[in-house]
Amino acid sequence: MRGTDTLDALTAAIEHGRRDEAVALMRAAVAAGEPPRKMLDALAAGMADVGRRFSNEQAFIPEVLTAARAMKRSMAVLEPVLVDAGIRPEFTAVIGTVQGDLHDIGKNLVAMMWKGSNYAVVDLGTNVSPETFIEAAGDYGADVIGLSSLMTTTLPAMQRTVRALRCAGLKARIIVGGAPVTSSFARRIGADGYAKDAAAVVRETRRLMPAG
Amino acid sequence: MAGPSTHPLIETMTQRVLLCDGGMGTQLIARGLSPGESAERWNLDRPDDVRAIHRAYRAAGCDLLTTNTFQGTTTALAQHGAARDVDAINRAAASLAREVADGAWVLGDVGPFGGFLEPLGETSAQELRDIFHRQIAALIEGGADAIVVETMSDHAESRIAIQTARQIADLPVLATFAFQPAGSGIYRTMMGVSVPDAITAAIEAGAAAVGANCGTTLGLDDYRRLAGQLLEAAGPTPVMLQPNAGSPEMVDGTLIHPAGAEEMADLARDLAAMGLRIIGGCCGTTPDHLRAMGQAIAARA
Numbered sequence: 001m002r003g004t005d006t007l008d009a010l011t012a013a014i015e016h017g018r019r020d021e022a023v024a025l026m027r028a029a030v031a032a033g034e035p036p037r038k039m040l041d042a043l044a045a046g047m048a049d050v051g052r053r054f055s056n057e058q059a060f061i062p063e064v065l066t067a068a069r070a071m072k073r074s075m076a077v078l079e080p081v082l083v084d085a086g087i088r089p090e091f092t093a094v095i096g097t098v099q100g101d102l103h104d105i106g107k108n109l110v111a112m113m114w115k116g117s118n119y120a121v122v123d124l125g126t127n128v129s130p131e132t133f134i135e136a137a138g139d140y141g142a143d144v145i146g147l148s149s150l151m152t153t154t155l156p157a158m159q160r161t162v163r164a165l166r167c168a169g170l171k172a173r174i175i176v177g178g179a180p181v182t183s184s185f186a187r188r189i190g191a192d193g194y195a196k197d198a199a200a201v202v203r204e205t206r207r208l209m210p211a212g
Numbered sequence: 213m214a215g216p217s218t219h220p221l222i223e224t225m226t227q228r229v230l231l232c233d234g235g236m237g238t239q240l241i242a243r244g245l246s247p248g249e250s251a252e253r254w255n256l257d258r259p260d261d262v263r264a265i266h267r268a269y270r271a272a273g274c275d276l277l278t279t280n281t282f283q284g285t286t287t288a289l290a291q292h293g294a295a296r297d298v299d300a301i302n303r304a305a306a307s308l309a310r311e312v313a314d315g316a317w318v319l320g321d322v323g324p325f326g327g328f329l330e331p332l333g334e335t336s337a338q339e340l341r342d343i344f345h346r347q348i349a350a351l352i353e354g355g356a357d358a359i360v361v362e363t364m365s366d367h368a369e370s371r372i373a374i375q376t377a378r379q380i381a382d383l384p385v386l387a388t389f390a391f392q393p394a395g396s397g398i399y400r401t402m403m404g405v406s407v408p409d410a411i412t413a414a415i416e417a418g419a420a421a422v423g424a425n426c427g428t429t430l431g432l433d434d435y436r437r438l439a440g441q442l443l444e445a446a447g448p449t450p451v452m453l454q455p456n457a458g459s460p461e462m463v464d465g466t467l468i469h470p471a472g473a474e475e476m477a478d479l480a481r482d483l484a485a486m487g488l489r490i491i492g493g494c495c496g497t498t499p500d501h502l503r504a505m506g507q508a509i510a511a512r513a
Contacts, residue, residue, distance in 0.1 A: 057394040060404025061365075062332055100247025102291045127248050152460045152467045152495075154247045179428055185462050 003034050007042040010074070014046025014116075015053075017066030019073055022046075026074040036085040039078055040118055044202075047071055047116035051199025061105065064198065068112035075115070082118075089120035091209060094136045094172070095146035096128030098157040103150035106178050109198035110146055117202050119144075130164035137165065142172040144205055147191070149178040159189040166190060173208045175201060219384050221317050221358055222420055224275075225450055225489045231506040232276040232319070232454060232492025233269035238469070239498065240265070240280070250292035252284045255305040262305070267312040272499040273506035276492065277316050278360060279305040282323040285347050287335075291326065299350045306354025319360040319386065320351030322373050329368055337372060344376040352381050360386040362454075363426050365401040367413035374417035386421045386452060386490070387414035391438060392428040399438050402428070407438070411445035422446050425454035426494040432458060432471055432479050439483050452490030453483055457497045469496025473504035480505035481512055 006029050013022035029039050050067040053059035082088075093114045097107045104126050111121045122140050124132055137145055145165065149158050158181070162174055175193035176186045177200070186194035193208050195201035224230065240251050243261045254262050266277050283289065284305065286298045294301065302320070309318040325343050327333045335343075348359055359377040364370040370387055377385045389410045391399035400406055414422045423442050430438070435455040442451045458471035471479075480491050491509060493501055 057400070060400065061402055062404060065328075065332055102248065151247065152462075153241060155462060155467065157247060180460060180462075180467075182462070188462075 003029070003032060006032065007034065007038060010039075010042045011046040011049065014043060014067055014070050014074065015049040017050075017063060017070050019066070019070040022070040022074045023077060026077040030077060030081055036078070036081050036087055040082065040087065043071055043074055043078065044117045047113055048199070048202065051113060051202065055197055055199040061109070064109055064112070068109070068116070071112070071116045087118075090118050091143040091205070092120045092122070092140050093144045093146060093205075094122045094124065094133065094140060094142040095148070096124035096133060097126040097148045097150070098154050098161050099127055099129050100157050101149050101151050101154040102126045103148075106150060106198065107146070107148040110148065110177065110195070110201045113198050113202050114146075114205070117205075119205075130161040133161055134165060134168045134170065137170050137172050138168075142170070143209060145170075145172045145174050146201065147174065147176045149176075149181060152180040155180055155185065162189045162191055175204055175208070177201060219358075219420075221384050225421065229484045229488065229509050230275040230490045231273055231502065231509065232452065232490050233266075233274040233278050234454075234493030234497030234499070234502045235457075235495050236265065236278065236280050236282070238496050250283070250289065250294055252281055252289060252301050252305070253292065253294055253297075255280055255301050255308060256297065259304065259308055263308050263312055266309045268499040269502060270312055270314055270316050272503035274492070274502055275316055276319050276490070277309045277313055278319045279309050279321045279351060279356065281305045281321045281347065281351065282363070283326070284321070284323070285325045285343050287343055288323070288326045298346055302347050302350035303354035306351045306356045310355035317357040318355060319358050320348065320354075320356030322347060322351075322359060322361045322377070323363050324365065324369065329366060337368075340369065340372050341376050344373045345380065348373075348377045348380055352383065356383075358384040358386065360388065361419075362388045363390045364388070364410075365390060365403040365405065367405045367410045370410070371413050371417040374414060374419050378418045384420035385418060387417075387419040388423045388425040388452060388454065389414075390426045390428070391424055391430070393430070393434065397437060399434075399441065407441045408445040411442060415446065415449050419449070421450040421452050421490055423452035423454075423488070423490070425492075426456060429459050430456065432475060435479060436482055439486055439488060443487055450489035451487070452492070453488055454492040454494045455479065456495040457493065457501060460496065471496070473501045476501045477504035477508035481508040484509045484512060
């Protein structure tokens with residue numbers, strides 16, 4: 001298989017969650033000495049493709065989770081190559097579900113999307129207090145902070161968290177999302193970005209922080 | 213022992229449309245439940261409040277009272293460090309509803325266990341059966357007349373809950389799913405399960421009535437459209453629907469469920485005319501909504 005064919009096949013295998021095939025293709029690409037950056041892009045493209053279908057209601061949580069699993073295993077093959085090539089994660093992202101909210105599915109999907117785009121992701125879990133967000137964002141030098149909420153009842157906590165992060169003077173961009181969150185709510189509470197779903201979050205991060 | 217086909221609940225629903233109750237979580241919040249606090253703990257810690265909510269729904273004319281056990285599985289309670297109280301919580305919840313039922317039926321409420329089944333997640337079918345068995349057995353011990361398996365997204369999970377309930381006791385099991393718009397006027401669960409697939413799975417597992425509750429970004433007209441699709445999928449099996457009071461909106465920093473009692477009454481009238489057999493409410497609905505809905509249903513009969 002030619003190099004570009006291998007990488008296209010890798011993208012398709014990730015998109016459709018064919019884990020073993022993706023790992024085999026990743027190994028083949030590494031063995032063939034494909035440029036690390038291109039291999040990384042092929043992984044991210046697979047996640048972006050399933051993400052796009054997710055946004056269009058053509059794919060659902062199971063498809064995204066299986067794609068993410070294939071991405072994760074392939075990334076494990078690629079990681080040593082990236083280290084050797086001196087390619088470091090592009091951004092550091094800190095993510096969590098806001099205080100009072102114990103839902104983690106949406107937050108996990110976003111974390112996977114970011115990982116698939118070569119961001120270092122610090123996952124703070126669910127029911128995260130504003131103080132914990134501030135501390136972690138400082139400790140890890142976050143470039144971007146993701147706040148998730150599933151329940152309408154925890155939207156006020158999201159607002160409090162954004163305010164606390166601003167007061168702490170952190171430079172990181174704040175992206176909010178989750179079922180009850182709308183773009184107008186995001187604007188009103190002073191977030192930098194809004195992602196309607198896990199697929200949109202990578203596009204939104206790119207918009208806020210153009211690469212290079 | 214009377215089989216579920218002759219259970220009085222099922223017999224009654226063939227004769228008239230039954231009114232299920234409405235939102236529990238939003239009522240508990242109105243009484244001071246904080247975000248992140250376990251609503252189910254209130255069955256032990258604030259029994260008077262839970263009882264008062266059931267009583268208000270009964271006074272509004274509801275025929276079915278749903279226990280405060282939506283997140284009452286061991287796994288869901290574990291998120292609040294309350295897993296060891298699973299039996300006591302579910303038993304207490306059923307008896308609280310029972311105490312004020314005054315002729316209404318008590319539905320033991322079973323919600324999603326909070327994870328994913330294998331191979332997507334790490335819970336096996338047998339583990340899930342054990343999880344549901346624990347909750348459902350306690351609900352029945354506490355006095356539940358029937359079980360409602362609700363807000364499900366994964367039809368495999370729903371199927372296991374229904375089968376487990378049917379194995380424990382010969383009681384009717386009602387089963388509802390949470391849908392969201394999936395383009396071109398159709399609906400799927402967040403796991404991508406279509407209306408026909410969800411409904412067929414529930415019927416095959418032995419549900420006595422099937423339908424939908426809650427859901428994401430559904431307006432009242434969505435519920436009308438969804439009802440048609442549920443009826444088509446269910447065939448002769450009775451259909452139930454528990455809509456939210458519209459899709460929630462933030463207005464001046466406060467969360468509003470936009471649909472008032474009159475709009476919900478109009479919806480209930482339409483749903484009854486379409487042939488639904490159990491109509492109730494979900495998030496944002498109150499005893500006032502349910503009273504108006506019950507009157508609208510009765511007025512057309």
